[in-house]
């Protein structure tokens with residue numbers, strides 16, 4: 001990774017996109033100290049993650065791209081509690097937070113299941129619950145919805161919306177439509193920061209999208225083709241309403 005210079009402020013919601021092999025997961029590993037930068041400097045709330053991993057990991061929690069690697073405990077509930085145990089959180093508080101996190105990811109009833117028997121999406125939910133239970137100040141999510149069904153994806157995105165402002169969030173994804181409300185989007189390609197832009201800017205820059213192997217999501221693409229503002233319209237329903245309103249205005253003008 002080279003030529004990546006960026007700063008994230010407290011409370012920001014940052015999207016991270018870019019092609020396969022672009023460097024997104026590498027950035028994630030640099031931030032939690034799994035990788036050491038061979039040149040340059042990484043600081044998380046003043047700490048060097050590779051030299052002071054424990055200081056950093058209490059504040060910055062990561063959901064890794066491959067949830068299999070993170071699941072270690074015999075039962076789902078122990079796995080979700082794992083991070084809290086390391087932090088020495090008191091028993092009753094721990095039980096409360098574990099139950100809440102399990103319910104947030106839609107896994108109530110799975111507490112005594114063995115993680116290795118779960119489906120891919122279920123494992124991804126367990127890993128996310130473990131992160132949410134710790135309630136870190138900074139959440140770094142590497143493709144958190146990649147294995148989830150449509151409703152699961154929506155639930156996770158809604159929960160991120162709830163955390164927004166309260167937490168600092170870095171959200172890596174290949175789904176641009178998940179980032180339309182982000183404060184900024186970082187584009188990583190070839191281990192470099194290709195762009196650091198607003199969602200509006202990225203969606204309106206066809207060249208930037210193409211160079212980084214992205215395509216405009218369907219709703220903004222349709223809005224654009226209909227001559228409407230692509231970034232103001234998020235859902236098919238919003239787009240339909242805008243089209244109906246425009247037709248009504250045109251009819252009135254006639």
Ligand SMILES: Nc1ncnc2c1ncn2[C@@H]1O[C@H](COP(=O)(O)OP(=O)(O)OP(=O)(O)O)[C@@H](O)[C@H]1O
Pocket residue numbers: 018019020021022023024025026027065188
């Ligand atoms: N341990 C490693 N040793 C050598 N090269 C590595 C290592 N880990 C990653 N790379 C290389 O670094 C580049 C960036 O990888 P990274 O995992 O950060 O990509 P990514 O943007 O997360 O991609 P994806 O969208 O596929 O998850 C890739 O070319 C990858 O092969």
Ligand SMILES: [Mg+2]
Pocket residue numbers: 024025026065142
């Ligand atoms: Mg990756």
